[in-house]
Amino acid sequence: MQAPQTATRRRRRKNARPHEIADAALALFSERGYAATRLEDVAARAGIGKATLYLYFPAKEDLFRAVLRQKLLPNLTEIEAAVAASQEPAPALLRSFARRLLAVLETDLTAIPKLVLGESGNFPAIARMYADEVVARGIALLTGIVERGVARGELRAVDALAAIPSLVGPFLTMALWKHSLGQHTAIRLDPQTVMETHMDILLLGLEPRS
Amino acid sequence: MQAPQTATRRRRRKNARPHEIADAALALFSERGYAATRLEDVAARAGIGKATLYLYFPAKEDLFRAVLRQKLLPNLTEIEAAVAASQEPAPALLRSFARRLLAVLETDLTAIPKLVLGESGNFPAIARMYADEVVARGIALLTGIVERGVARGELRAVDALAAIPSLVGPFLTMALWKHSLGQHTAIRLDPQTVMETHMDILLLGLEPRS
Amino acid sequence: MQAPQTATRRRRRKNARPHEIADAALALFSERGYAATRLEDVAARAGIGKATLYLYFPAKEDLFRAVLRQKLLPNLTEIEAAVAASQEPAPALLRSFARRLLAVLETDLTAIPKLVLGESGNFPAIARMYADEVVARGIALLTGIVERGVARGELRAVDALAAIPSLVGPFLTMALWKHSLGQHTAIRLDPQTVMETHMDILLLGLEPRS
Amino acid sequence: MQAPQTATRRRRRKNARPHEIADAALALFSERGYAATRLEDVAARAGIGKATLYLYFPAKEDLFRAVLRQKLLPNLTEIEAAVAASQEPAPALLRSFARRLLAVLETDLTAIPKLVLGESGNFPAIARMYADEVVARGIALLTGIVERGVARGELRAVDALAAIPSLVGPFLTMALWKHSLGQHTAIRLDPQTVMETHMDILLLGLEPRS
DNA sequence: CATGAATGAGGATTCATTCAT
DNA sequence: GATGAATGAATCCTCATTCAT
Incomplete structure (x- = not known):
């Protein structure tokens, strides 16, 4: 043995x-x-x-590719499953989604957007992979939630795709901040507070109006 | 002659x-x-x-520095002046601010955030410069508008600093999108529509509540 | 079992x-x-x-050495024995020698000269070994045949050593050709024909003159 | 100025x-x-x-290519011109050709065959170039001389192409010898003597027979 | 014995920067 | 002032060789 x-x-x-x-x-x-x-x-x-x-x-670029795939896709799959399984109304679902992203903000994963953005010009294949395998799926996930919410009368009518930046922009901002300027300035942005503020604004802003 | x-x-x-x-x-x-x-x-x-x-x-890094300074600061100064001179209520002011940023989105300037984010690790001095001379000023500008609006009862009470990502996140998202993934995917985000959607959500979300 | x-x-x-x-x-x-x-x-x-x-x-160089020794020496020894045992007159002996070499030309062994030539600069010890254990023996063999033939009046008087390149040059040429340029050109040299032509020229050229 | x-x-x-x-x-x-x-x-x-x-x-391989082209082609062109201009009978022409090659044997150029042979497997393009631009031209030159000689009755009838190795083999042998084994053995082959011996054998071997 | 895994030394190539004109 | 030419430092990648199983 x-x-x-x-x-x-x-x-x-x-x-x-x-x-x-x-x-x-x-x-x-x-x-x-x-x-x-x-x-x-x-x-x-x-x-x-x-x-x-x-x-x-086999080469540096492959390592880059592997980093993206190994690190990101499992998380995304997991989130997709959770959303699919959920029966919550859209606002609650968005709040749990936000809590998840807040948790991700604590990890190293947040560095990935910075990387992909910076190198998309040099590695179009990687950019495409990221766009297709990560961003497109994320967008599908979120537009799905929003459209369902609108259909159910839980959210006011909006162009779901055009609302995506409003949804994720603050998260992206915080992710980038954490790995770049946040390291070099005295300005402190508390993720928890920022995210609560963001969700309040967002959900009030999407509230159904009579 | x-x-x-x-x-x-x-x-x-x-x-x-x-x-x-x-x-x-x-x-x-x-x-x-x-x-x-x-x-x-x-x-x-x-x-x-x-x-x-x-x-x-004298060196590549100095060229980098110069690009930032020459390209960005004048625009910022101009915006600051416009805000200072304005007597509009906060919601209107935020809308004109958004219009300005939308115009900036058409230019090459939008590449700068991508650059600074990507290189902040390698050039701390530049990151600090950007944080201090651009971001801090931008934050001051925006928190000023928000706080004034809250004080005047034009906006509901929020933590102005914590609300910054909600304000600028979508703009940043669009800027990065334009220069990176947007080039490599079929997904199209129309800046105009996105910005209108964003401002609607934002201003409804910040509306004073009784 | x-x-x-x-x-x-x-x-x-x-x-x-x-x-x-x-x-x-x-x-x-x-x-x-x-x-x-x-x-x-x-x-x-x-x-x-x-x-x-x-x-x-134990090392790459030893493998190289072994390739030479294992592949070449047995053949050479065999040829030497055949020549020593033969009672033929020189021209006939040279023709049988040529037939033997023609047979060797069919094998992988012909790659060895190319190798040794190419690496003699980097591995002087191997070059010396090849020169002493293969070339010197080959030269002794051939000059022996020629000198015996001259002494017996079967060949005209020539400087036996100086004649060696005339004897083996065409064989070497064909061996190298086979493993290099012959692979990359449409020009076809038939070993059989070349060798017959060569032996005709050679033996006519070495015919005793009155 | x-x-x-x-x-x-x-x-x-x-x-x-x-x-x-x-x-x-x-x-x-x-x-x-x-x-x-x-x-x-x-x-x-x-x-x-x-x-x-x-x-x-731009790269090591290009340097290799350049070495071949710059060094070899001019010489070849010159020899071709000399042969074309000559009115000598074939035997004399071959002797002058031999003298020229003997002179080339004194130069660094003789290293080139060794190189090309050794690397033909790794650089097929170079091998082809050499086969086409050097070897094919050399063969054309020599078969031309031989066939003209045969036609004029200056040489006995032979398969001109098949005779090429008999013609150039000894030169190639000497060239390779000079740059490889010749450096590592006590055996001395005097180019002058070898070449005279070679030409005697060759021309006697090609003499017209009744 | 046999071998997959691991690695340091070595070489081709790139590029920011300097120099001579 | 302007620039083509020149270069050393830096980095990716390969491969002969060793080690642990």
Whole structure:
């Protein structure tokens, strides 16, 4: 039973590697940007040698791609499922959605938008992937909630697509703030307060009118 | 009459140079990001030789700094003045502010946030400059409008600072969208519609309640 | 009866390994050259793991050396013996020698000259080994035949050493051609015809004159 | 008149650079082979900085290509012209051709065959270029001479194409010898003697027979 | 024995910056 | 003032070789 165990340990190690590397990469990419991040530093942070990276990712760009996919998609899927399962009225649903996003704001994931935005010009394929696999799905999710709410009379009639920036803009703002200017200024924006303020404004602004 | 004329033309040329270079740099920075932009390409786009850049900007970072300062600050100053001079009630003032920003959305300036966000980790000094000279002023401007509106009973009572992301988030979202994912997806967001939707939600959401 | 059998098979396998590896190495070396051949590919072609190579050859250079020794020397020894045993007159002997070389031209061995020539600068020890163990012996063999033929009046008097390139040059040419340019051009040189033409010219050119 | 002069000097330098670099590259390529030659060493030998190479040749392979073209084609063209202009009978023409090749044997050019042979597997495009622009032309030249000689009764009837290896094989042998094994053995082959011996054998072997 | 995993040393290439004209 | 030419520092990536199982 021992030999298998050690073999297992190594295998477990090997299975964990891509995630460890992606974590390290996300941390550094988000700190310095894609171009300014040296793969040697990613390797060091992941606790492996420079060349070992290449056993898992054939090139820097693939690592970038993997970071996005591994980190983001599972979360999104989870949120979609939760929304699909929910029977709450739209305003309550939007509030729970906001609570979820607030939780995500605590994690490293918030660095991803900054990254994708910055590199979309250089990696159109990645931009497309992000647009299709993340943004389009997010938009579908949210317009679905809003349209359902309008149909049920829980929200006043609005152009659901055009309302998306009003919905997510403040979250995006906070995510970017956290990873960039927020680090370099004395101005403090408390996510909790901001989000409550935002949801109040938003839901009052979408309240059905007679 | 010729010699003076060429001298004049040259002087005019010389005075225009920094602006021409900054324009070229902004265009390329916004397309590829700071790191991925080669100074040789900036020079080519500005119609000058590679080395000539160094007569105007001692280093790449200084060019970056100059782009921000030259392009952004004048606009901001102008807006501040307009707000200071205005006697409109807060809701109307916010609407004219939105119209102004919508106009800015048509220009290249919108690439700047993307840039600053992406490079804030590598150039803390620039991040600080941007935070202090642009963001802080913008925040002051907006909290001023909101607080005045609240004081006058034109808006319901809110934490003005915490409301900033709700105010500007959608604009920021649209600016980033325009320069990144918007280029790589079939999803179309019409700035005009988005902004009207946004202002409706925002102002209804901030309406005084009895 | 099973256990022994597998043990035997395995031992047979083990004895065969160095040869299998050398075959694989020769094939790849001759295709890509020494430097451009990856040991991983050699291992794959030999059907073994990358690290297993090192159980048989301590380093890439040793593999190179082994390829030469294993592949070339046995053939040479055999030819030497045949020549020593022969009682034919020189022209007939040269023709049988030519037939032998023509047969060698069909094999992979012809890639070896290309390899040794190309790497002699980087591996002087190998070059010396090849010069001493292959070329010097080949020259001794041939000058022996020629000098004996001259002494017996079967060939006209020539400087035997200086005649060597005339003797082997066309064979070398064909060997190199086969493994390099011949692969990349429509020009076809038929080894059989070339060799007959060559031997005709050579033997007429060495015919005793009154 | 001074300014132009310095400008000229620089331009002269710039025009000479590609040749200086190609010379350095040929020397090192022929010594170590293509793969084992570091561009840094080529640059050092050419007396320039590592990056300066890239102002003249976009990549290592292009440098390789340039070496072949610059060094070989002019010589070949010259020989073709000389042959075309000549009215000598075939045997004499072949002897002058041999003298020319003997002269080429003194130069660095002889390293080129070794290079091309060794790298034909890795650079098919280069192999093709060499086959088409050098070898095919050389073959055409020689078969032309031989066929004319046969037609005029100056040589006995032979398959001209099949005779090419008999003609050039010894030269190729000497060229390769000079740059490889010849450097690593005590065996000395004197080019002059070898070539005279070769031409005697060849021309006697091609003498018309009644 | 056999091998997948891991890695440091090494080399091609790019680019901000300097220099000579 | 303007610039083409030149370059060293920096970074991605490869591969021979070693190690742990």
